[in-house]
Amino acid sequence: MTTLTNRPTSAHKKALIERLNIFTALALGVISAFVVWRLALQFLPQDAETSPFFNREDKITLLSMIAWFVGFMTGIGALIAPFRWLTGKDLSHDENMFYAGKDMGVKRYFRYTTDHKVVGIQYLVMTMFIFFIGGTLAMLIRTNLGNPEGGWIHPQAYNSIVGTHGIVMIVATIIMVTGPFGNFIMPIMIGARDMAFPRLNALSFWLIVAAAVPLLWGQFLGGISTGWTAYNPLASQAPLGMDGYIMFICIFAISTMVAGANITTTVIRMRAKGMTWNRTPIFIYGTVASVALALPAFPVFFLSQVMSGMDRALGTGFYDAAHGGSGWLYENLFWIMGHPEVYVILIPAVAALMEMAPVFSRNPLFSFNVAVLGIAGISGLSVLVWAHHMYMAGWAPLLNAPFMLTTELISIPTGMLFLVLVGTLWRGRLWVTVPMASIFALLWNFMIGGITGIYLSDVPADAFLHGSMYVTAHFHYTLMGAGLTGAIASLVYWFPKMTGRMLDKKLSWISFWMVQIGFNIAFMGMFAVGLAGQPRRVEGYAAIFNRGNLITTAGAYLIMAGMLVLLHAVISSWRNGVKAPMNPWQAKTLEWSVANPIPLENFDVLPTVTSDAYGYGKAKS
Amino acid sequence: MSLDTQKSPQWWKKKDVKQTFILWLILTPIIGYVGSTVQVRSMGEPASETMESVITLMSLFTWVASPVAGLVAAMCVTALISKRHYGDNPPPEAENEIRNSPRATAVWIVISALLCLFALITGLVVLQKDTEAISDAAAMNINVTGQQWVWNYDYPNGARSEVLYLPVNKPVVFHVTSVDVKHSFWVVQMGIKMDANPGYVTETAVTPNKIGVFDIRCAELCGLLHAYMQNKVHVVSQADYDAWVSNRATMEAAA
Numbered sequence: 115m116t117t118l119t120n121r122p123t124s125a126h127k128k129a130l131i132e133r134l135n136i137f138t139a140l141a142l143g144v145i146s147a148f149v150v151w152r153l154a155l156q157f158l159p160q161d162a163e164t165s166p167f168f169n170r171e172d173k174i175t176l177l178s179m180i181a182w183f184v185g186f187m188t189g190i191g192a193l194i195a196p197f198r199w200l201t202g203k204d205l206s207h208d209e210n211m212f213y214a215g216k217d218m219g220v221k222r223y224f225r226y227t228t229d230h231k232v233v234g235i236q237y238l239v240m241t242m243f244i245f246f247i248g249g250t251l252a253m254l255i256r257t258n259l260g261n262p263e264g265g266w267i268h269p270q271a272y273n274s275i276v277g278t279h280g281i282v283m284i285v286a287t288i289i290m291v292t293g294p295f296g297n298f299i300m301p302i303m304i305g306a307r308d309m310a311f312p313r314l315n316a317l318s319f320w321l322i323v324a325a326a327v328p329l330l331w332g333q334f335l336g337g338i339s340t341g342w343t344a345y346n347p348l349a350s351q352a353p354l355g356m357d358g359y360i361m362f363i364c365i366f367a368i369s370t371m372v373a374g375a376n377i378t379t380t381v382i383r384m385r386a387k388g389m390t391w392n393r394t395p396i397f398i399y400g401t402v403a404s405v406a407l408a409l410p411a412f413p414v415f416f417l418s419q420v421m422s423g424m425d426r427a428l429g430t431g432f433y434d435a436a437h438g439g440s441g442w443l444y445e446n447l448f449w450i451m452g453h454p455e456v457y458v459i460l461i462p463a464v465a466a467l468m469e470m471a472p473v474f475s476r477n478p479l480f481s482f483n484v485a486v487l488g489i490a491g492i493s494g495l496s497v498l499v500w501a502h503h504m505y506m507a508g509w510a511p512l513l514n515a516p517f518m519l520t521t522e523l524i525s526i527p528t529g530m531l532f533l534v535l536v537g538t539l540w541r542g543r544l545w546v547t548v549p550m551a552s553i554f555a556l557l558w559n560f561m562i563g564g565i566t567g568i569y570l571s572d573v574p575a576d577a578f579l580h581g582s583m584y585v586t587a588h589f590h591y592t593l594m595g596a597g598l599t600g601a602i603a604s605l606v607y608w609f610p611k612m613t614g615r616m617l618d619k620k621l622s623w624i625s626f627w628m629v630q631i632g633f634n635i636a637f638m639g640m641f642a643v644g645l646a647g648q649p650r651r652v653e654g655y656a657a658i659f660n661r662g663n664l665i666t667t668a669g670a671y672l673i674m675a676g677m678l679v680l681l682h683a684v685i686s687s688w689r690n691g692v693k694a695p696m697n698p699w700q701a702k703t704l705e706w707s708v709a710n711p712i713p714l715e716n717f718d719v720l721p722t723v724t725s726d727a728y729g730y731g732k733a734k735s
Numbered sequence: 736m737s738l739d740t741q742k743s744p745q746w747w748k749k750k751d752v753k754q755t756f757i758l759w760l761i762l763t764p765i766i767g768y769v770g771s772t773v774q775v776r777s778m779g780e781p782a783s784e785t786m787e788s789v790i791t792l793m794s795l796f797t798w799v800a801s802p803v804a805g806l807v808a809a810m811c812v813t814a815l816i817s818k819r820h821y822g823d824n825p826p827p828e829a830e831n832e833i834r835n836s837p838r839a840t841a842v843w844i845v846i847s848a849l850l851c852l853f854a855l856i857t858g859l860v861v862l863q864k865d866t867e868a869i870s871d872a873a874a875m876n877i878n879v880t881g882q883q884w885v886w887n888y889d890y891p892n893g894a895r896s897e898v899l900y901l902p903v904n905k906p907v908v909f910h911v912t913s914v915d916v917k918h919s920f921w922v923v924q925m926g927i928k929m930d931a932n933p934g935y936v937t938e939t940a941v942t943p944n945k946i947g948v949f950d951i952r953c954a955e956l957c958g959l960l961h962a963y964m965q966n967k968v969h970v971v972s973q974a975d976y977d978a979w980v981s982n983r984a985t986m987e988a989a990a
Contacts, residue, residue, distance in 0.1 A: 269959050269960060269962070270959055273956070273958075273959070273961070276956075339958070339959075340956065341956045343956075345916075345917055345955070345956070347915070347916050347917070347933060348916040348917065348956070348957060348958060351915075351916065351958075435932070435933050435934020435935065436933075436934065440934070440935075441917055441932055441933065441934075442932070442935075475814075475829065476825070476826055476827070476828045476829045477829040477831070477832070477833065478832055478833065478834045479834075480833060480834070480835070480836075481834070481835045481836070481840055482834075482835075483835075484840055506919065506928045506929055506930055506954075507930045507932070507937075508911070508929055508930050508932060508935065508937025508938075511866065514862065515859060515862060518855065518858055518859070518862070519855055522851050522854050522855050522858075523851060525847060525850075525851050525854075526844065526847050526848055526851055529803070529843065529844075529847040530843075530844070532807055533839075533840065533843045536807055536810045536811065536814075537833070537836070537839070539810070539811065539814040539815075540810055540813075540814055540833065541751065541814070541817075541818075541829060541830075541831050541833060542814060542818070542829045543818045543819075543820055543826045543827065543828070543829045543830075544814060544815060544818060544819050544820065544826075545820045545825060545826050546819055546820065546821050554811060554815070557807060557811060561804050561807060565770075565796070565797070565800045565804065568796055568800065568854055569792075569793050569796055571854075571858075572792060572796070572854065572857075572858040572861075573858060573862045573865075574785070574788060574789055574792060574858065574861040574862055574865055574926075575789050575792050575793055575796075575858075577785070577789070577865070577926060577927055577928050577939075578778075578786065578789045578923075578926040578927075578928065580919075580928055580954065581919050581921065581928065581954030581955055582954065619823075641774075641777075642773075642777045645774055645777035645778045646777050646778070646779060647779070647923040647924075647950060647952065649921070649952050649953065649954045649961075649962075650954070650956070651956040651961065651962075652961060652962035653962045654962045654963065655962065656950075656965075698823075699825060700825040728834075730828055730829060730832070731828050731829040731830070731831055731832035731833070732828050732829070732830055732831070732832060
């Protein structure tokens with residue numbers, strides 16, 4: 115920041131906050147990383163004879179990445195407001211309005227803008243971009259698996275692609291609903307003018323941008339050859355790209371925690387007058403459950419990676435059995451995050467579809483209380499099931515039975531979500547649209563994902579299934595078949611409010627069918643090879659698995675084509691789609707009561723809520 | 736099975752309820768049959784009792800889950816074929832306002848809890864059997880050591896090999912460990928798996944009951960050549976095994 119403040123002020127006296135944007139951030143980040151890299155190279159002592167290989171390189175890499183992070187966040191302006199507050203000169207009203215992006219046009223999307231609608235759009239574009247990368251990597255994997263010998267990708271690169279696809283998609287699915295819709299729609303839905311902590315909101319977004327660079331950087335330092343789980347001790351012998359993963363997770367975990375605290379506070383404190391918990395839309399419950407689950411989960415993830423980084427760079431032995439540590443410690447920490455995390459992904463997507471079900475069936479939400487109980491039950495149980503990922507780890511065989519119990523108990527609240535969805539459709543007047551079709555798609559995919567989950571939760575069956583392609587197919591059915599389906603439906607549903615235009619109907623239908631059919635082809639094939647005994651994360655396989663893999667690859671290409679159609683639909687409709695009316699779906703939640711385009715602070719007069727948003731249907735006389 | 740239990744005393748006589756019921760009767764066995772047959776066929780021939788019980792468990796769970804899946808499917812189909820609306824404008828409101836149905840909800844929750852309990856108990860029974868097998872005193876002990884990217888097997892008489900040989904119908908306990916990173920020892924057709932952790936020894940047990948050649952694969956990403964960290968297990972008669980293992984031990988001693 116000093117380099118910038120020392121500049122002579124220009125003629126029209128632009129304040130510092132007006133100068134900062136993504137370009138100053140990139141510049142400062144790169145310069146800081148470069149300077150620290152040179153300094154570290156110069157001054158860090160050589161490794162002692164006794165220390166493991168690459169120790170010094172790890173220190174240099176991690177220090178440079180931290181410097182990038184600090185430089186980038188300074189350059190984007192994240193430190194200005196705290197700094198001003200420290201010096202006792204808090205931001206003026208005009209400055210706050212500038213921060214909110216008042217009268218700034220397109221530029222506000224490239225700045226540290228605090229308006230929740232800008233952050234929502236930033237998240238939306240970011241999510242699509244991450245899906246594009248993760249999808250490209252998936253296509254590389256599937257293409258390589260087109261024939262048994264693996265083929266044209268080197269095993270090291272292949273392992274790295276698998277790991278990067280994993281972590282990139284996990285991040286994309288974590289932010290795909292709570293990022294765009296949780297930020298853009300949620301505050302309007304509860305009748306608020308902005309989030310509780312608008313600056314934290316901007317912070318959570320720009321942290322993800324800052325995090326992305328170390329991950330990309332790592333790809334040029336040997337990649338993430340450990341899979342997204344980055345199990346130790348494999349991670350401690352992995353190339354320098356692993357440090358990129360560690361930095362990425364640490365920064366992303368901060369982003370998730372910040373967003374979690376912000377969204378939770380907003381919903382608890384800022385609901386409109388009269389919006390009691392009974393009148394709060396179910397999507398809000400889903401969003402809060404998701405981000406609140408991240409609050410206990412992600413600090414553990416952060417910690418696990420800090421310890422992993424220390425093992426690599428400082429020669430500690432947290433995860434090294436030879437130095438008194440244990441790989442099981444890593445596995446525990448990882449899955450204490452890892453299992454709540456799948457519900458962080460799934461719950462908001464299902465809740466979004468529960469929000470849409472009444473709108474498109476013109477029927478009230480069936481049993482609101484059961485829906486809330488289901489979400490709460492899943493969230494509560496999900497922190498108690500992590501060791502079902504470790505049934506076969508040999509860590510604590512006596513704990514297998516209790517973890518089997520907690521895991522299978524989750525099927526009860528999950529069943530409640532099915533009941534709510536089916537009950538809402540029952541005797542409804544179904545408006546055949548992509549969101550409505552998505553509800554059926556979710557029921558289909560999630561049913562398959564859920565039932566296969568029961569086999570996997572059973573310890574004796576898991577002794578066969580664990581670590582096979584069956585597991586991969588199972589979690590794609592839940593996270594993609596249910597989660598992504600919900601997210602795409604949300605995009606179709608809220609697109610008119612977010613962009614002021616309707617999403618092209620024909621193209622979104624074409625995309626829907628291509629993705630759903632392709633998806634079911636791809637992952638049915640994957641179930642089959644998993645049952646036949648193909649392990650996960652392999653770049654070559656026995657000839658007997660060839661047919662199943664070919665089917666999966668063909669399905670994957672169909673998904674890719676469908677997703678490209680969707681991308682085209684989004685871009686073309688955003689640019690010149692049909693102008694959307696204020697409430698195209700005739701829905702009753704508050705976000706549809708504001709005009710297009712939405713004014714800066716959403717509501718002139720804050721609304722008062724007198725009933726829930728599900729007053730559809732005619733009561734029978 | 737209808738949700739509309741409150742308003743009409745004779746809810747089971749309604750057309751959509753009857754239709755759903757018939758669909759449910761048709762769909763449940765189809766789902767159960769297709770789901771279990773396809774999966775069992777994909778799994779191939781079992782080579783141990785452990786694997787046989789895995790197969791039984793999976794088809795049992797499929798059959799137990801099929802009434803639930805069948806009901807959801809039947810209700811979806813009924814909802815989908817009864818009142819649909821196309822076009823850009825919203826349909827008129829539904830003719831009813833079903834906000835809740837305590838009876839349907841209670842039935843749903845009780846049934847799902849019972850199914851859950853059933854899955855748990857069956858699982859525990861089989862798990863208990865698998866656990867007892869590990870402490871079988873009469874079993875043969877074999878040490879399995881994973882290293883990037885091969886398996887080594889040490890037999891009681893001091894023999895060592897890279898391809899596993901086992902006598903048929905004799906209980907075996909594997910003591911699994913690793914010298915470098917984490918691997919997972921998976922004897923595919925016998926339905927057992929145990930992670931090989933550096934610094935620790937873990938156990939798993941099986942009794943092979945078929946003579947033949949079966950697959951062993953590493954089921955935990957362990958670096959560059961993880962995909963190729965696989966070999967075979969030869970299950971042979973006791974006499975063949977004795978001959979092989981003493982021969983092997985002599986070779987070992989000579990080398």
